[in-house]
Structure formats: C-alpha cells, structure tokens
Amino acid sequence: MRIGTFKETYVADAALFDSRTQHVWLGIAAVLLVAFPFVASDYWLYLACLIAINVASSTGLNILTGYTGLVSLGQAAFMGLGAYTVAILQARWGTPLLLNLLAGGFVAMVGGMVVGIPSLRVKGLYLAIVTIAASFIAHFLFANFSITGGTTGLSMQPGQLFGAVLDTSFRLYWLIVPVTVLMLLGAANLFRTRIGRAFIAIRDRDISAEVLGIPLLQYKLLSFGLSSFYAGVAGGLWAYFFRVVTPESFPLSLSIFFLAAIIVGGMGSILGGVLGAVFMTLVPEVLKLIVDLLPGGTNLTVFLSPVRLVIFGALIIGFLVFEPLGLAEMWRRTRRFFHLWPFRN
Amino acid sequence: MMDWAYLFEISLTGIASGGLYALAALAFVMVYKATRVVNIAIGEMLMAGAYLFFTFAAMWSLPLWLAIPAAVLASGLLGAVIERTMIRPLLGEPPISAFMVTVGLGSVLVGLVEMVWSADQRRLPDFMPSKPIMVGDAFLAPKVFWGAVIAAVFIAAVLLVFRYWRGGVALRATASDQGAAYSVGINVPRVFSLAWVVSAMLAAVSGIIVGSIGGISSSMGVFGLSVLVVVIVGGLDSVLGALVAGVLVGLVEALAGAYLGGEYKLLATFIVLVAILMARPYGLFGTREIERL
Numbered sequence A: 001m002r003i004g005t006f007k008e009t010y011v012a013d014a015a016l017f018d019s020r021t022q023h024v025w026l027g028i029a030a031v032l033l034v035a036f037p038f039v040a041s042d043y044w045l046y047l048a049c050l051i052a053i054n055v056a057s058s059t060g061l062n063i064l065t066g067y068t069g070l071v072s073l074g075q076a077a078f079m080g081l082g083a084y085t086v087a088i089l090q091a092r093w094g095t096p097l098l099l100n101l102l103a104g105g106f107v108a109m110v111g112g113m114v115v116g117i118p119s120l121r122v123k124g125l126y127l128a129i130v131t132i133a134a135s136f137i138a139h140f141l142f143a144n145f146s147i148t149g150g151t152t153g154l155s156m157q158p159g160q161l162f163g164a165v166l167d168t169s170f171r172l173y174w175l176i177v178p179v180t181v182l183m184l185l186g187a188a189n190l191f192r193t194r195i196g197r198a199f200i201a202i203r204d205r206d207i208s209a210e211v212l213g214i215p216l217l218q219y220k221l222l223s224f225g226l227s228s229f230y231a232g233v234a235g236g237l238w239a240y241f242f243r244v245v246t247p248e249s250f251p252l253s254l255s256i257f258f259l260a261a262i263i264v265g266g267m268g269s270i271l272g273g274v275l276g277a278v279f280m281t282l283v284p285e286v287l288k289l290i291v292d293l294l295p296g297g298t299n300l301t302v303f304l305s306p307v308r309l310v311i312f313g314a315l316i317i318g319f320l321v322f323e324p325l326g327l328a329e330m331w332r333r334t335r336r337f338f339h340l341w342p343f344r345n
Numbered sequence B: 001m002m003d004w005a006y007l008f009e010i011s012l013t014g015i016a017s018g019g020l021y022a023l024a025a026l027a028f029v030m031v032y033k034a035t036r037v038v039n040i041a042i043g044e045m046l047m048a049g050a051y052l053f054f055t056f057a058a059m060w061s062l063p064l065w066l067a068i069p070a071a072v073l074a075s076g077l078l079g080a081v082i083e084r085t086m087i088r089p090l091l092g093e094p095p096i097s098a099f100m101v102t103v104g105l106g107s108v109l110v111g112l113v114e115m116v117w118s119a120d121q122r123r124l125p126d127f128m129p130s131k132p133i134m135v136g137d138a139f140l141a142p143k144v145f146w147g148a149v150i151a152a153v154f155i156a157a158v159l160l161v162f163r164y165w166r167g168g169v170a171l172r173a174t175a176s177d178q179g180a181a182y183s184v185g186i187n188v189p190r191v192f193s194l195a196w197v198v199s200a201m202l203a204a205v206s207g208i209i210v211g212s213i214g215g216i217s218s219s220m221g222v223f224g225l226s227v228l229v230v231v232i233v234g235g236l237d238s239v240l241g242a243l244v245a246g247v248l249v250g251l252v253e254a255l256a257g258a259y260l261g262g263e264y265k266l267l268a269t270f271i272v273l274v275a276i277l278m279a280r281p282y283g284l285f286g287t288r289e290i291e292r293l
Helices: A020-039 A042-067 A075-093 A097-120 A124-144 A169-190 A194-204 A206-211 A216-242 A252-265 A270-293 A297-322 A326-340 B004-035 B042-059 B064-090 B095-117 B142-164 B166-176 B178-183 B188-214 B222-234 B239-259 B264-279
Strands: B133-135 B138-140
Touching: A020 A042, A020 A169, A042 A075, A042 A169, A042 A194, A042 A216, A042 A252, A042 A270, A075 A097, A075 A124, A075 A216, A075 A252, A097 A124, A097 A216, A097 B264, A124 A252, A124 B095, A124 B222, A124 B264, A169 A194, A169 A216, A169 A270, A194 A206, A194 A216, A206 A216, A252 A270, A252 A297, A252 A326, A252 B095, A270 A297, A270 A326, A297 B064, A297 B095, B004 B042, B004 B138, B004 B142, B004 B166, B004 B188, B004 B222, B004 B239, B042 B064, B042 B095, B042 B188, B042 B222, B064 B095, B064 B188, B138 B142, B142 B166, B142 B188, B166 B178, B166 B188, B178 B188, B222 B239, B222 B264, B239 B264
Parallel strands: none
Antiparallel strands: B133 B138
C-alpha cells in the first residue's frame, strides 16, 4: 500500500520523478527499451521507430496546444520544414547527422515563430485556421521550389553516425529512440521551469498571465518555437527513417493526426502525448491485423482505409465525449486505485 | 496589354462561385452563432448532402422534385443526430473540444462515404438548364450561373425567414445572449438542435449544387477549406461577413486560378486570410470580443 506523499525536503518536493516505485518502473522501462531491438522482428522495429517519431512530434504539439492553449493544425508543416532541411543538408553537402537534425529543428523553429506572430492579435479558433493557412503555404513552397525538388521531392543517402551507416530499422532505432527520450525528458523538465509555468499560466487565462507580468507575445512565440523545434527534429528523424521527402509526406491530415493523438492521450500531460501517439500509431496496425484474421480478408482490404478513417474520427469523438482527459487520465485512475488499495478511491 | 473581356469573364465566374461559398458559409455561421461551435466538418456535411441526393436521384431513380427535398430532409436528420450525440454532451466544455469533435466528425463522414459509395468520382444527374449564359460578351458556364442563382435565392430566403419567423428570432436571441434568451422562455437546447438541422440542410443544398457543377467524390470536403476561409475572413458570427467574404474569396480564387495557375487557388485564398486577420483579427465584420479579467 502506498498512500499519498511524504516529502521532507524541497528537493524531494521538486523532483521530476518523486517516488521510489517510479524510479524502479522507469529503470525497467529503460531496460526494456534497450533490450527491445535485440528481440523484436523487423516489423516491430519499424513500428517502434515510427512510434518514437510520432511521440516526439506530438510531445511538441502538446507543449503548444496542451500546455500553452494555442491550437495548431500546422504541426505536420513544421515537421516538413525539418525533414526538408535535413534532406537538403544531407543530400547536397553531407553534413554530419546530428548537426542536420539540429538545423532541421532550428529551421522549423523559425518557421513556427513566424506562424506564431499573429498569435497575439488572433485568438482561439481564428489562430487554428491561421495555422492551416501556414500548412498550405508550406506545402506550396515545398512543391514549387527548385531546392526542394518540386513535386518529386528529395531522396537521400542513409545517414551516418559514429561511422555506422543507418540503413536498417535496427540501427535507426539507436538514433531515433534516444533522441526522442531526450526530448521527452526536456519537455517534462520544461514545466518545472519559469518558462513552462508561464506557458501554463497563459493557457489558463492569458489576460491574467499578462497582468502577472508574463510578456504574452514573447512566451507565445517561444511556445510556438519550441513546439516547432520538436516537430522539426521529429521531421528530421522521419527523413532519415524513410529517406524520401515529398510535399505529400506532410499533409494537413497528419497535423490532425497529431492533434488527435494528444486529445486521445490527454492534453497538457507529457505522458498523455506519449500514450496518445503510441495508441494512434498502433490503431491502424491492429486494424490491419484484424482484417487479416477475418475470413475473406482480401475482400475486406478494400474497406481498410475508409474503416480507418471512421475509427480515427470515432476515437476523437469518443474520447472527447466520454473521456476528455484522455488515456493519461485512465492511467492516473488506475494508479490511484493501486495507491489507495485496499480502500476505495 | 490586359485582356479586359477575359478579366470580366473570370470575375463573373468568380463572383458566381462566390455565391456558393456564401451559401455554405451561411450554414456555418448559423451553427456558430447559435452554439459557438466551429464546424470544421462543413465541407463533409456538404458532401453528405450531395451523396444522399446521388443515392435518391441516381441509384433509386426518384424524380428530382422528390429527390432534392428528400436529400435535404435526410441531411437535416443527420444534423439533428450530430447535435444530439456529439455537440450536446460537450455543452460547457472549452470551445476547442467541440471544434475537435467536428474534426473527428469530418473523418467519420469521409470514411462512411468511401465505405458506402467508394472513393470514385461520380456525376450527379443534371437538373439545371444547359443553355450558355451570356453577360454582354462574357460567357458564363450555365451550371455556375444557375448554381449562383439558386444560392442567392436560398440566402435571401434564409435571411427573410430568420428575420420574421419566431424560430429565427429565437435563434438570433440565443446568439446574442444565451442566458437572457433562456430567461425569457426560449428553449435554448431546442434552438441548438434547430441551428444544426438548418445548417445541415443548407449544407446539403450547397452540396447538391457544388456536386452537380464539379461532380462528387469523397474528397469534396476540400471545398470546406475555402468555406472556412470565407467565414474567417468575414468574421465567424457575421451573416453579412459571410456574404461579402464569399464573393471576395470566390473572386480571388478565380483570378488566381486564371492568371497564376490552379495550384495557386488555395494559396491565394489563404494569403488573403492571413492578411485580413492581421489587419482585423475578428474578420471583416466579426464581433470584437471584449475580454475582461
């Protein structure tokens, strides 16, 4: 039985992971993450990398939408900015991988800040529509600039890290997952700092935040920038993973996917972003499995993509209507049950 | 040297298709005014109306005078179901929740349409006169012209109905102050339903027109993006704004499409959107909300 908390020092109170149990579980998770590639098949490794990329991007969106309260439908466009930057750097100049990733992140960050400029004047849903505009403008730029290879896009060589050529899912796993874990830790820590607290204040009521001395434009831009930085790095990882970047790689529906992921997972919670991204990435795969298992599976594959759309939409609606705080809240409930057991919650 | 006749022709087409945008935007504004829900699935609701019409007219081969009202009524029913199952439970939640629900709704509608009717492009039966329309020397595609005329008639009808009909008055009262409307005996939840039903019906009408001009397919929802631009440019809660911005966006799209190329259409509209929002954050005629602590 583990009831409540009993903190004796400020350090303990401010700790990111506060209990012994949590440390143990995190240790187990880390060991599992390290062991996973040695036991998993190629298909599962592929999925793991994809999930990690989506986790990184949806965590970024969570900073912006979940914590700062600025709804964005442009996350995919910022991913695209990162992916194109990485692809151009890698294909033209062959600069080192980590440098490319950072550059991708920073280019996306600048893009995000430019898109964020209207955020002081334009509020709420108007802003969401402005970000849709941004994603169309980005798509147009990708498709019509010569440096991005036009509609055919860019293809690139596999990246190299410490002399190893990253051409299999197994090797890419060692790039993608650690980067994602680092970014997750960064995001989790962000909300223990002045900046993260300011974001939360802006989300809760932006006028009172301003009265409290938080410069709104500066922090909103910062939030846009950080979120896009995450998207840019995720996009860069995406580029190394698929090695082909086209304007169609980052459609508006991908932005909606990320927004859906944080809704399903739970807005304003790091764990929520992770759970949501994992869940949403796995849903289509599980569907595919079910269709394969059903009798007459080949006829049903025609239905796969519409069914996916319906389930995708139904998940968003269902979570918003029945569980607005998402999977993270379910997780919290489960945890609370064990904390308080044998007493009722 | 500029070809003025060509410019005139393009502008006419643009204004005519702007009429269609205005009709769809009216459907959007109706819901927003009454329920404060940004219905991003407006394009998909258009599509649903068009497909219902397709089913009644082409698959069950009902006569047109029966198929069109049937499709419109069925859409109204769809609107009622949507309001009851998805929007009503979210009353009192932050506006973003309802917004996201309509995002999900759009996805569900597209998926359903692809399941039932497949993703292929279909043609709606012709019901508009096909004699070319000449305005001076300029040629105007008959379908576009008649579509605009029908849209204009509907817009006028809706405006009149909501000016004088009790339900319309109730809707406008709810829009301006929910609490006050409640206290003078207006059944606000009923008004919410009404708004969704009427909006879905209007969307169905414009879906039928849009579909008979350009054919129907499961990607018709893209039309909704332009409609979204229209309502944002006009101001979310302004009927007048929807009309003006509809014509404006139609014009911009037609000009961009003619002089720059088809891929510039959406780009141009979105640039107009950003430019106008930077100058007027609540759109051209939107209500400026006063925020207090």
